[in-house]
Each structure stands twice: as C-alpha cells, then as structure tokens.
Amino acid sequence: MRILIADDEQDMQRILAAYFRKEGYEVFTAGDGEEALAVFYREKIDLAILDWMMPKQSGMDVCREIKSRSDKKVMMLTAKSEEEDELKALSMGADEYVRKPFHPKILVLRAKKLLGDEKGLRYQSLRIDLAGSKIYKDGADLQVTKTEFELMCCFVRHKGHILSRHQLLDLVWGLDYFGDERTVDTHVRRLREKVGEDLIRTHRGIGYSVEADDE
Numbered sequence: 001m002r003i004l005i006a007d008d009e010q011d012m013q014r015i016l017a018a019y020f021r022k023e024g025y026e027v028f029t030a031g032d033g034e035e036a037l038a039v040f041y042r043e044k045i046d047l048a049i050l051d052w053m054m055p056k057q058s059g060m061d062v063c064r065e066i067k068s069r070s071d072k073k074v075m076m077l078t079a080k081s082e083e084e085d086e087l088k089a090l091s092m093g094a095d096e097y098v099r100k101p102f103h104p105k106i107l108v109l110r111a112k113k114l115l116g117d118e119k120g121l122r123y124q125s126l127r128i129d130l131a132g133s134k135i136y137k138d139g140a141d142l143q144v145t146k147t148e149f150e151l152m153c154c155f156v157r158h159k160g161h162i163l164s165r166h167q168l169l170d171l172v173w174g175l176d177y178f179g180d181e182r183t184v185d186t187h188v189r190r191l192r193e194k195v196g197e198d199l200i201r202t203h204r205g206i207g208y209s210v211e212a213d214d215e
Helices: 010-022 033-042 059-069 083-091 104-115 146-157 165-173 182-195
Strands: 002-006 026-030 047-051 073-078 096-099 120-123 126-129 134-137 201-203 207-209
Touching: 002 010, 002 033, 010 026, 010 104, 010 165, 026 033, 033 047, 033 059, 047 059, 047 104, 059 073, 073 104, 096 104, 120 146, 126 146, 134 146, 134 182, 146 165, 146 182, 165 182, 165 207
Parallel strands: 002 026, 002 047, 047 073, 073 096
Antiparallel strands: 120 126, 126 134, 201 207
C-alpha cells in the first residue's frame, strides 16, 4: 500500500517514513500543501497523512481537495488541542485526527486500522496473520520465523514490484544493518521451502518479487 506523508518538519517526515517503510509500505513525502497535492495526483496513494499547518496550502485545504476527488483515507496531524479544531477536521472529511506529540508506532497502528490492514493479508493460498505473526497455507501454520514473516509481508505489500537485496535489508533487517546482502538469499530460500517454490520470483542481478495478478 502507498502512503503520503506531508509535513514541513523534515525530521518528522524522515522518522514517520522510516517506521512505515519498516512495515512494508511504499512512502511518498511532501514538505508543503502544493507538493502534497502533486503527489496525490501523480501517485495512486491509499492514505494521506497531513500536517495541519503547512506552507502554500494547509493540510485542511489538501484534505478537502483529496476528499472531493477520491475516497482515499486522510489522517490529520496537528499541535492544536481545541475540540472545535478536531470537529472542523472531521467535518472536512478527515478520517482520523492525531494530536502531536505522539509515538510513531501508535500512528502506524492507527493508519493500519484505517486501511483495514491491522488484522491480516491474503495472497493466493496464503493467509498472513499480522497480529499473531503467522502465515497459513490452506489453513496450515507454516511455522515461519520472525524474519521470514516480515519478508513475506514485505513482498505482499509490494506485490508487482521488484525489491532489491539492499531494499529488503532496509525494510526487513533495518537501516542500521551492515551485514552481507547474501543473507537475503538464504532467508528467501528458506521461505520458499515453506510457502512454495514458485510464489517468489527471482530477477537475476536485480532482486525478488511476487506477482500482482492475485486480485
């Protein structure tokens, strides 16, 4: 799934983007309202996370336009604490309203709930239980490891896109991992043995992917 994070605070952008990418989401960022709308019209986003106070166009203006043009979810971020501001945001179409400061993990959970992504994912014969960190195939628990589970979630959320070993290391192992990229190959091989050899495609010299034709 694709998420737009629009905030004129660069640190906030960077932190939130890192948390969402860790969960396997594709993230686009913007530093002002005009840039946020440009991303909205250019990319097929599923959720827009908008800071209320931004240069050029406010988060509320962006929210209003997104909601008038689509059914995409919008989450507003604000330092404002007055109840009437929350009422205004919700009346403009915002689906969620989060006051700063907040913990990024809580924001990610709220975003997942908005997207209906907090319970589980499905891909072909697989059911991925996000809450229990388990993968089932035709009802049978595949007994995957934590890393195998996160790899499969990453592939499914990016289905149709080739992910390089470097991208997978960042998304699954973390930005601070400095080990050998070949560890990705080892874990993919073990994951294939459990989910099925043909489910994960190898693109030689590029990376891995799962197909997007399961819809």
